Structure formats: C-alpha cells, structure tokens
Amino acid sequence: MTVPHLLPRSTATEPFAETDYPEHPYPGTRPDCSFVHLDGVGYPLLPDSTTDSGWRVRTGTRTEPCLDRWLAEHGAEPLRQRRPxxxxGSNACPEKIGWLRRNLSLTGPAVVLRAECDGMAAVWSSGLRPRDGQRPAVLAAASGVTEQHTIWYATAEQRRVLDRCEGRGKRYRLVRLHDSASIALENGRSPERVLAYTAAARGMAPLLVNGSAVRCVDLEQQQALGLSGSPAVSDGLACSEIVGEPLPA
Structure with missing residues (x-):
C-alpha cells in the first residue's frame, strides 16, 4: 500500500561511524536517514523505485548499488526475506546496534529504515533498564499523534538477538501490529505484518503521571528518571502477541 510521503528527504550522502550517534543517554541519537549498519559503519540509504529492493546504498563513492545487491555481496539475505x-527506542541508534554486536553476537548487515508512525507513541516505562538503570521506552496507542521512528528489516537470527535484548516474555512481548497501514516508510510505502516489542509485565507498562503517559519526545532521560506515577493497565495497542517463532517473511 502506498501512503503520502511525510518524512523530509535526507541529504546524507556519506557513510558515518556508529560512534557519531552515541547510545547514552537513552534512547541515544539517530541519523536523519535510513541506513544499513555493518562493521561499525552506517551507510545511508536512498529510496529508488527503479531498483529491485527500492533502495540504493550510499557508499561514499560513485557506486550506489541496489540494497539487495549490496546485501548479497556481504552474504546477507535480501530485503524481501527479512521481517519488519x-x-x-534505542534500537534505532547506530552505537546501540554496535553494542548488540559486541554483547549479544548480532551478525550481518542491519537494515534500518526511517518511518512515520500514526496513532502510536514511544512513552516512558514504569520500569528501569536492568543493565544501567535508565528508564526505557515502551509503545502505546496515541490518537492523533504522529512520530518518527524506524523499521528494522531483521533476519530471523537478528530478531532472536532482539528477543534476548528486550527480555522477550519477561520485560517485553513480541507482537504483530494490526494496523501497519499507519506506518509509512521514507519511500512512502507501508510495510506489511510489522512486529514490535511492547510491555509484557506491569512493571514495564507505560508510566502514568497524573493519569497520562509521558511521551519520550517531551522529556529527556535525566528528567524521566525523576518521574513518579503508576503503571498503566493497558498500552491500548491493537496487536496480537506472537507465540514462538513468527511466520517467515
């Protein structure tokens, strides 16, 4: 399905080091472009409907191959065999992706595409992140809200790394979002059968302050740590929890 293009076109043309976008404080920083990450480097992606994948890789040279061709050259699955x-939260941050490689054995190119998301928002959780005590984000329904996030096109192995990172089944649950038409990629298309990690336990539910969730875009980490309130009963999302392995792409 094609939807109106909302994101401003990125002007990024050169590969960047993952350390250009630090992960601390949570949720870290992210480039204003879609990118593919490998070996500590992010390569900007340019939407191009004339290619098989719909994207070209900006390598910093005159050569801007189709993303699928570039992935094949690196022994990796094409876009159509990956699951959105x-x-x-922090998984959109290049340095965090490097952390996943060093600490959880993430392998292969990580494809990260910018997206506009309608009717949902990243909000501060009622729990804290186990590894460093920072307050993480959780996803919640948010009528009338549009936010910029990203879509990982993950291989099955990469998604299992995300399972471990997110504490699937304990802190977060893996779900399929029912209304993926509310998500528009940078090239104006909507991904199908989108997965997401949402709060699995009351201790990680959206934090309600004076009865309302607090969006991450409205408050930085230092201030978020000082919040007090109560966990929401529900995140309000239209989704179905995935039991076991998701269906292949």
Missing part, C-alpha cells in the same frame, strides 16, 4: 520490526 518497529524500533522506537
């Missing part, structure tokens, strides 16, 4: 996973 909404990344609305």
């Amino acid at each position: 996973v909404l990344a609305y």
Whole structure:
C-alpha cells in the first residue's frame, strides 16, 4: 500500500561511524536517514523505485548499488526475506546496534529504515533498564499523534538477538501490529505484518503521571528518571502477541 510521503528527504550522502550517534543517554541519537549498519559503519540509504529492493546504498563513492545487491555481496539475505520490526527506542541508534554486536553476537548487515508512525507513541516505562538503570521506552496507542521512528528489516537470527535484548516474555512481548497501514516508510510505502516489542509485565507498562503517559519526545532521560506515577493497565495497542517463532517473511 502506498501512503503520502511525510518524512523530509535526507541529504546524507556519506557513510558515518556508529560512534557519531552515541547510545547514552537513552534512547541515544539517530541519523536523519535510513541506513544499513555493518562493521561499525552506517551507510545511508536512498529510496529508488527503479531498483529491485527500492533502495540504493550510499557508499561514499560513485557506486550506489541496489540494497539487495549490496546485501548479497556481504552474504546477507535480501530485503524481501527479512521481517519488519518497529524500533522506537534505542534500537534505532547506530552505537546501540554496535553494542548488540559486541554483547549479544548480532551478525550481518542491519537494515534500518526511517518511518512515520500514526496513532502510536514511544512513552516512558514504569520500569528501569536492568543493565544501567535508565528508564526505557515502551509503545502505546496515541490518537492523533504522529512520530518518527524506524523499521528494522531483521533476519530471523537478528530478531532472536532482539528477543534476548528486550527480555522477550519477561520485560517485553513480541507482537504483530494490526494496523501497519499507519506506518509509512521514507519511500512512502507501508510495510506489511510489522512486529514490535511492547510491555509484557506491569512493571514495564507505560508510566502514568497524573493519569497520562509521558511521551519520550517531551522529556529527556535525566528528567524521566525523576518521574513518579503508576503503571498503566493497558498500552491500548491493537496487536496480537506472537507465540514462538513468527511466520517467515
């Protein structure tokens, strides 16, 4: 399905080091472009409907190959064999992706596409992140809200790394979002059968302050740590929890 293009076109043309976008404080920083990450480097992606994948890789040279061709050259699965996973917190940060490689054995190119998301928002969780005590984000329904996030096009192996990172079944649950038409990629298309990690336990539910969730775009990490309130009973999302392995792409 094609939807109106909302994101401003990126002007990024050169590969960048993952350290250009640090992960601390949570949720870290992210480039204003879609990109593919490998070996500590992010390569900007340019939408191009004339290619098989719909994207070209900006390598920093005159050569801008189709993303699928570039992936094949690196022994990796093409875009159509990957499953879209909404990344609305630190997993959109290049340095965090490097952390996943060093600490959880993430392998292969990580394809991260910018997206506009309608009717949902990243909000501060009622729990804290186990590894460093920072307050993480969770996803919640948000009528009338549009936010910029990213879609990981993950291989099955990469998604299992995300399972471990997110504490699937304990802190977060893996779900399929029912209304993926509310998500528009940078090239104006909507991904199908989008997965996401949402709060699995009351201790990780959206934090309600004076009865309302607090969007991450409205408050930085230092201030978020000082919030007090109560966990929401529900995140309000239209989704179905995935039991076991998701269906292949």
